[in-house]
Amino acid sequence: GAVVSQHPSWVICKSGTSVKIECRSLDFQATTMFWYRQFPKQSLMLMATSNEGSKATYEQGVEKDKFLINHASLTLSTLTVTSAHPEDSSFYICSARDLYGPYTFGSGTRLTVV
Amino acid sequence: GENVEQHPSTLSVQEGDSAVIKCTYSDSASNYFPWYKQELGKRPQLIIDIRSNVGEKKDQRIAVTLNKTAKHFSLHITETQPEDSAVYFCAASISGGSNYKLTFGKGTLLTVNP
Numbered sequence: 001g002a003v004v005s006q007h008p009s010w011v012i013c014k015s016g017t018s019v020k021i022e023c024r025s026l027d028f029q030a031t032t033m034f035w036y037r038q039f040p041k042q043s044l045m046l047m048a049t050s051n052e053g054s055k056a057t058y059e060q061g062v063e064k065d066k067f068l069i070n071h072a073s074l075t076l077s078t079l080t081v082t083s084a085h086p087e088d089s090s091f092y093i094c095s096a097r098d099l100y101g102p103y104t105f106g107s108g109t110r111l112t113v114v
Numbered sequence: 115g116e117n118v119e120q121h122p123s124t125l126s127v128q129e130g131d132s133a134v135i136k137c138t139y140s141d142s143a144s145n146y147f148p149w150y151k152q153e154l155g156k157r158p159q160l161i162i163d164i165r166s167n168v169g170e171k172k173d174q175r176i177a178v179t180l181n182k183t184a185k186h187f188s189l190h191i192t193e194t195q196p197e198d199s200a201v202y203f204c205a206a207s208i209s210g211g212s213n214y215k216l217t218f219g220k221g222t223l224l225t226v227n228p
Binding site: 046100 | 216220
C-alpha cells in the first residue's frame with residue numbers, strides 16, 4: 001500500500017531557530033501534499049495544500065512566511081517552521097495523495113520549542 | 115467551505131457493547147467520507163470510508179451509513195474491545211482530484227471498559 005515517510009518523528013529546538021520537517025511518498029507520486037497541525041486533544045487543522053512545482057495554498061490564518069512549504073518533486077515535500085516560538089509546539093502531520101488515490105498520512109512530527 | 119460536526123466528543127462503553135459516532139456535513143458537493151482512528155501520538159489510520167453513491171458499507175465489526183439528503187453519516191462499531199479505545203475522526207471531501215482537501219470533525223474519544 002501507499003506509504004508516506006515523515007522525519008523527524010520528534011524535535012526539540014530553541015526559540016528563534018528554524019526546523020525543517022520532511023515528508024516522502026515512498027511508492028507513489030504525491031501529486032498533492034497536505035500539511036496539518038494538531039494541538040493536544042484537538043482535531044487535525046489543515047495548514048496548507050501544495051502541488052509539485054507550485055506555490056502552496058495556505059489556509060486562512062496560517063502565516064506563509066512562517067511556515068514555508070516546498071514541494072519540489074513528486075515524492076518530497078518539506079515544511080520549515082521559521083523563527084519558532086513555544087506556541088508553535090505541536091504535532092505536525094503530512095498527508096499525500098496521487099490523482100485518485102487515498103489520503104496517506106505520515107507518522108507525524110512532535111515539535112517542542114523551548 | 116465545508117464544515118463537519120461530530121458527536122459525541124467522548125463516548126464510554128462496556129466491552130462487547132456497540133458504539134455509534136455521528137457526523138454531519140454542510141457542503142452538498144462532498145462525496146467521500148472516511149473515518150480515521152488515531153491513537154495517542156500516532157498518525158490517523160483509515161478504518162473505513164464511504165462514497166456518496168452508497169448508503170452503507172460494512173467491514174467486519176465496523177460499518178458506516180450515509181444519508182445524503184440529511185447530510186449525515188455515522189460510524190457503528192459492534193462488539194467493542196478494549197483495543198478499540200482511541201480517538202475517532204470523521205472527515206468529508208470531494209473525490210476526483212488530488213487537490214480536494216479533507217475536512218475533519220473534532221473527534222470522539224472512545225473508551226471501551228473491560
